[in-house]
Amino acid sequence: MHDIRLIRDDPAAFDAGLARRGVAAASERLLALDTARRDAITRSEAAMAERNAASKEVGKAKASGDEAEFERLRALVGQKKDEIARLDEEAKARDAELRAELLGLPNLPLADVPEGEDEDGNVELHRRGAPPSFDFAPKEHFDIPGIRAGMDFETAAKLSGARFVLLTGAIARIHRALAQFMLETHISENGLLEVNGPVMVREEAMIGTGQLPKFGEDSYLLREGLWLIPTSEVTLTNIVQGDILDEATLPRRMTAHSLCFRSEAGSAGRDTSGMLRQHQFEKVEMVSVTHPDKGEEELERMRGCAEDILDRLGLAYRTMTLCAGDMGFGARKTYDLEVWLPGQDTYREISSVSFCGDFQARRMNARYRPEGGGKPDFVHTLNGSGLAVGRTLIAVLENGQREDGSVALPEALAPWLGGRTHLSAAGELV
Structure with missing residues (x-):
């Protein structure tokens, strides 16, 4: 959420930032609500001062026997009381309108974010690894013989419908x-704290990280009023909701492996083959809560953590700096990691790493207390996939496929596969 004081100070800069994201100017509307809210507060305070002054004079009029003045002052006190209540309600209503408007506006891009309206404006930062060469036509994951028996879409559809x-x-x-x-x-080498948290959260948590109110149709609301998380970014980031942290405890770096749920509203016909785009999937998420001076530095660190996973798995990928028009709602700057998928003969997103500044912290009211004293200030937050597990599975299987239908697996996985490094054409680990 945006700081209305900054919009007051430079409305043109605010509107220019929105324009880079393809959003119409909003400062005039916001400042009109802000002016109406502050005007109601000022008038309420003036009416309260008048009421208090009249209240002091009521007793004097009564004591002096001036019945007419007593009645006039008593009526004035009642009138001012009603006026104060009305003005307070007006200020409250304008404040709610202003908050609702601010909650619906995206974050502003950093100055070094590329210009652009969509993915065509994204800029490649670098690419690592070489896509494997095959002396046969590589298949998509769901068509590789060794995989078919263990990746069942028909039974999943019987149980739950499409995209499972x-x-x-x-x-x-x-x-x-x-x-x-x-x-x-991430735990042993990157210094992140493992968290195993709930996958159902209250509405405030979804608002805090920006999924609500604007993107409610993309997530699942349960009848109990809880929401299924679209990413454990929601759970991890909201751990500090409403808190004032000691500066010495920053940064807080966390990771979680969780189920994630997305309705994929509006994505009909896109990436429906195989398990590339599912309603239920798993991710290993990374979240950092940092001092404002360290946010952009932390973004580079987090990107490195995600890239390191791909390097260790021996997968070819490229890292893209997203343009202003292609970034997520809450981001000020985002890197997308795109892994090579031989079956599609293209790079596909496998991680998105974003710096949000104080945008989420304002929504959550998450602050820190400076070590040297002073007023608490908002923390900065970051999040990134480290990585999307299902998409990494696709990449590992497609890049390791052999002509006979078997798959060579990355050596990095051997400790968790009993030392096995291959999947046979019959679907067995060997």
Whole structure:
């Protein structure tokens, strides 16, 4: 959420930032609400001063026997009381309108974010690894013989409908091994704290990280009023909701492996083959809560943590700096990691790493107390996939496929697969 004081100070800069994201100017509307809110507060305070002054004079009029003045003052006190209540309600209503408007506006991009309206404006930062060469036509994951028995879309559809998958046997084990490998790397080598949290959260948590109110149709609301998380970014970031942290405890770096749920509203016809785009999937998420001076530095660190997973798995990928028009709602700057998928002969997103500044912290009221004293200030937050487990499974299987239908698996997974490094054409770990 945006700071209305900054909008007051430079409305043109605010509107220019929105324009870079393809959003119409909003400062005039916001400042009109802000002016109406502050005017109501000022008038309420003036009416309160008048009421208090009249209240002091009521007793004097009564004591002096001036009945007419007593009645006039008593009526004035009642009138001012009603006026104060009305003005307070007006200020409250304008404040609610202003908050609702601010909650619906995206974050502003950093100055170094590329210009652009969509993914065509994204800029490649670098690419690592070489896509494997095959002397046969590589298949998509769901068509590789060694995988078919363990990746069952038909049974999943019988159970839950479209965009679900049932993983069994060796494929389920490789999927689990990937999550364990990612977690262990982030915990033991990258210094992140493992968190196992709920996948159902209150509405305030979804508002805090920006999924609500604007993107409610993209998530699942349960009848109990709880929401299924679209990413454990929601759970991890909201741990500090409403808190004032000691500066010495920053940064707080966390990771979690969780189920995630997305309705994929509006994505009909996109990436529906296989398990690339599912309603239920798993991710290993990274979240950092930092001092404002360290946010952009932390973004580079987090990007490195995600890239390291791909490097260890021996997967070719490229890192893209997203343009202003293609970034997520809450981001000020985002890197997308795109892994090479031979079956599609293209790079596909496998991680998105974003710096949000104080945008989420304002929504959550998450602050820190400076070590040297002074007024608490808002923390900065970051999040990133480290990585999407299902998409990493796809990449591992497609890049390791052999002409006979078997798959060579990354050595990095061997400790979690009993030392096995291959998937046979019959679907067995060997």
